[in-house]
Amino acid sequence: MSRACGSGTLLGLNKKRSARPQSMSVRTRFAPSPTGFLHIGGLRTALFCWLYARRHGGQFILRIEDTDLERSTPEAIRQILDGMEWAGLDADEGPFRQTERFARYREVIELLLAQGKAYRCYCTKEELDRLRAEQMARGEKPRYDGRWRDRVDSRPGVQPVVRFKNPLHGEVVVEDAVHGRVVFQNSELDDLIISRSDGTPTYNFCVVVDDMDMRITHVIRGDDHLNNTPRQQNLLEALGCKPPIYAHLPMILGADGAKLSKRHGAVSVLQYRDEGYLPEALLNYLVRLGWSHGDQEFFTIDDMVRSFDISDVNKSASAFNPEKLAWLNQQHLMRAPPERLAEPLRWQLERLGVVGADEAKLLRIIMVQRERCKTLVEMAAQSLFFFSAPTSYDEKQVRKHVSTAVVDILRDLAGALERLGEWAAPALHSLISGAADRSGLSLGKVAQPVRLALCGGTVSPPIDATLAILGREESVDRLRRAVNEWALMIPPLP
RNA sequence: GCUCCCUUCGUCUAGAGGCCUAGGACACGGCCCUCUCAAGGCUGUAACACCGGUUCGAAUCCGGUAGGGAGCGCCA
Numbered sequence: 001m002s003r004a005c006g007s008g009t010l011l012g013l014n015k016k017r018s019a020r021p022q023s024m025s026v027r028t029r030f031a032p033s034p035t036g037f038l039h040i041g042g043l044r045t046a047l048f049c050w051l052y053a054r055r056h057g058g059q060f061i062l063r064i065e066d067t068d069l070e071r072s073t074p075e076a077i078r079q080i081l082d083g084m085e086w087a088g089l090d091a092d093e094g095p096f097r098q099t100e101r102f103a104r105y106r107e108v109i110e111l112l113l114a115q116g117k118a119y120r121c122y123c124t125k126e127e128l129d130r131l132r133a134e135q136m137a138r139g140e141k142p143r144y145d146g147r148w149r150d151r152v153d154s155r156p157g158v159q160p161v162v163r164f165k166n167p168l169h170g171e172v173v174v175e176d177a178v179h180g181r182v183v184f185q186n187s188e189l190d191d192l193i194i195s196r197s198d199g200t201p202t203y204n205f206c207v208v209v210d211d212m213d214m215r216i217t218h219v220i221r222g223d224d225h226l227n228n229t230p231r232q233q234n235l236l237e238a239l240g241c242k243p244p245i246y247a248h249l250p251m252i253l254g255a256d257g258a259k260l261s262k263r264h265g266a267v268s269v270l271q272y273r274d275e276g277y278l279p280e281a282l283l284n285y286l287v288r289l290g291w292s293h294g295d296q297e298f299f300t301i302d303d304m305v306r307s308f309d310i311s312d313v314n315k316s317a318s319a320f321n322p323e324k325l326a327w328l329n330q331q332h333l334m335r336a337p338p339e340r341l342a343e344p345l346r347w348q349l350e351r352l353g354v355v356g357a358d359e360a361k362l363l364r365i366i367m368v369q370r371e372r373c374k375t376l377v378e379m380a381a382q383s384l385f386f387f388s389a390p391t392s393y394d395e396k397q398v399r400k401h402v403s404t405a406v407v408d409i410l411r412d413l414a415g416a417l418e419r420l421g422e423w424a425a426p427a428l429h430s431l432i433s434g435a436a437d438r439s440g441l442s443l444g445k446v447a448q449p450v451r452l453a454l455c456g457g458t459v460s461p462p463i464d465a466t467l468a469i470l471g472r473e474e475s476v477d478r479l480r481r482a483v484n485e486w487a488l489m490i491p492p493l494p
Numbered sequence: 495g496c497u498c499c500c501u502u503c504g505u506c507u508a509g510a511g512g513c514c515u516a517g518g519a520c521a522c523g524g525c526c527c528u529c530u531c532a533a534g535g536c537u538g539u540a541a542c543a544c545c546g547g548u549u550c551g552a553a554u555c556c557g558g559u560a561g562g563g564a565g566c567g568c569c570a
Contacts, residue, residue: 033570068569125568132567141496141566161568179499188497188566196568203570227498227565250500251563257505259563285506288519292507295518314507317563321505324520334533372532382531432529447529459531 026058027217030089031207033065034076037268038083040320041222041252041260044286048249049220050089051287051308061214062094067206069099083269087279088301093214098206105201108209108239109162109194117238118194121148121163122155143190162195164205164235172230177247178313179223184230192231204228208235216244220310223248247310250290251317260320276348276375278336281329289318298331326374333370333379338363341370348380354387361386364469368461382459386469389478390456393485397458401448402486409439410449414479423472429464453482 028049032042053060062084066072081095098105112118121144123131132142149165167186174182194205201209211219211232226248233243252260260266272282284299291314293299293307333341342362349357365383373379413435420431436446447463454475460466467475 031570035570065570071569123568128568136495139495143496143566182498184498190566193568198568200568202568207570222564223499224564225570228570230498248499253563255505257562288506290506295508297506297519316500318507319505321520324506327520330533369532371534429529436529442529444529451530457530461531463529 024217026053026056027061027215028053028058028220029061029063029094029211029214029216030084030091031063031065031210031221032080033068033071033203034073034080035068035071036076037270038080039260039266040269040282040286041266042080043083043087043089043269043282044252044289045220045222045249046084046089047087047283047286048247048291048308048310048313049218051304052218052220052310053092054305055308058217059092060089061216062091062096063210063214064095064097065203065206067098067201067203069200072099079268079270086270086273087283096210096214098201098210101206101210102201104213105195105206105209106199109201109205112164112194112238113162116165118162118164119149119151119191120154120160121191121193122158122160123148124158141188144192146191149191159197161193161197163191164194164231164238166191166231166234172233174226174229174233174246176226176229177218177245177310178250178315179226179248182226182229186230186234189231189234194235204231205235208232208239211244212236212239212241218245218247218310220247220249223250223315247313249313250315252286252289253317253319255320255322257319276344276377276379277325277329278332278341278344278376280336281332282325284332285325285328289320290314290316298328298335330371330374333373333376338366338370341366341376344376345379345383348376349383349387352380352384354380354384357387361469368465368469372461385455385460389474389481390454392456393452393482394457397448397452398486398489401445401452401458405439406445406449407483407487409435409441409446410453410479410483413446413450414476414483417467417472417479418476420472423468425462425464425468428467432463450479453479 030042030046030049032038032046038046050060052058064077064080066077077095077097084091109118113120123144128144131145135142144163148160148163154160166189170186172184172186172189174184176182192204193202195201210216229246229248236243254260254266269282273279280301283301283304287299287304287308288297291308291312293312296303296307299307342359345362345366346357365386366379369379369383373382413432416431416435417428420427432446432450433443436443439446448458450463451458451460451466454460454463454466454470470478
């Protein structure tokens with residue numbers, strides 16, 4: 001079993017003067033616990049780990065921290081894996097599961113015990129609860145007082161836990177790549193439990209053993225872990241290992257500035273897929289939360305990999321802003337190769353009941369719709385009329401745009417369209433504007449009723465483009481059907 | 495309560511002592527373009543938490559205050 005671990009080149013401590021890719025191979029890891037779905041906070045952490053590894057040609061490792069047997073679920077694991085896959089954050093190693101490594105943890109615990117670096121504690125939970133309550137009452141920081149630290153006896157009938165002998169004096173210095181130097185006093189730390197009374201290892205311990213065994217060089221995680229870091233560093237030291245480089249990322253808050261919770265926008269990342277967001281747009285949005293690269297707002301995945309640097313990460317928490325996400329999604333829709341959008345659009349259309357749309361038609365729709373939609377859900381909904389004729393017409397708009405004169409124009413137009421030579425946007429445009437001119441009407445006065453006839457409403461891509469995609473037969477058909485219906489509705493002029 | 499962290503427009507951010515009359519982006523308003531809706535262009539409103547100090551000069555450095563957050567589990 002390898003004992004090697006990351007050598008601690010301190011990087012990123014000097015802003016704008018960060019280390020170039022170092023000779024040792026960068027290894028990062030994302031280590032979610034499967035007690036719930038993967039939400040944007042987790043995704044952002046995963047993204048930064050992934051980007052850092054990719055940027056430096058290193059490895060990105062996925063590890064499932066499922067030591068909490070009570071709360072971990074297979075569905076959550078599935079869900080996390082699906083989310084990562086959708087986002088395109090591919091792991092070079094893993095997913096590893098901590099439950100598969102219990103023998104290894106046991107081995108390290110025995111080692112620490114044998115070396116006198118850990119000890120058995122026979123306190124009961126009740127005893128510890130009492131201790132905590134007393135300390136709180138006295139206004140002290142609640143912590144274990146080390147009462148079994150130097151005892152060699154045992155207490156019959158009590159299954160002991162194993163605690164790590166944290167140094168009593170001195171300080172622990174965390175050299176954090178985003179926060180800089182953070183100093184903790186050992187006197188503030190207590191002897192943490194590394195093995196429960198049922199023999200299972202605990203989180204802080206497993207993390208350390210795993211990061212050591214997996215030779216993780218950069219631990220990039222949420223800054224809610226900053227307070228755990230000194231303990232982990234002490235543990236690592238007791239194991240004869242130099243600490244990795246730590247980078248603690250600021251939290252992401254809900255849109256209201258409050259902590260992300262189930263009630264405040266903490267939804268599965270897969271929900272963004274369902275709502276019609278592109279993963280690259282979500283990632284683009286997320287990468288700009290707590291990180292920036294000058295004034296650049298739009299990043300492709302490649303742009304991110306090229307530009308990402310831990311030393312540009314900032315320290316303060318940021319609020320999630322759905323409007324900006326929507327804007328970025330539209331930017332990505334507008335700039336992506338149309339082929340990129342075909343499958344996700346098809347999927348959204350299918351959810352609305354449109355089956356078997358052909359690829360070429362989808363691409364044409366994408367070209368005319370992408371700059372008028374924030375999401376693929378919107379694009380699909382606004383493109384339904386390309387697949388089925390309107391079943392009704394917006395009544396208010398009909399009253400506004402349709403008159404007997406207009407009905408006559410549309411009737412003529414239907415005939416002209418039938419005879420038109422080349423069925424393409426430029427020819428369609430001149431045909432319609434010609435018809436408008438001859439009637440002394442503006443283009444809009446003709447285009448709007450045509451739109452109403454084709455789509456049922458007054459919002460669509462440019463009328464020539466809409467006709468072009470709909471095709472001659474379908475267009476003429478819809479126009480005639482509308483003309484017939486409207487001719488009955490409108491009373492003839494006296 | 496104790497320890498640690500954070501603080502520039504409503505939001506995301508630029509800014510590493512003079513380039514700052516504080517820049518960009520989202521959102522919001524106005525104008526332009528225009529067959530609808532958009533997209534796009536131009537433009538407007540809007541911020542250095544506060545108080546001291548260092549300095550010829552501070553958003554930037556130092557100290558304090560206030561506010562916010564995290565951690566203090568046989569959770570992760």
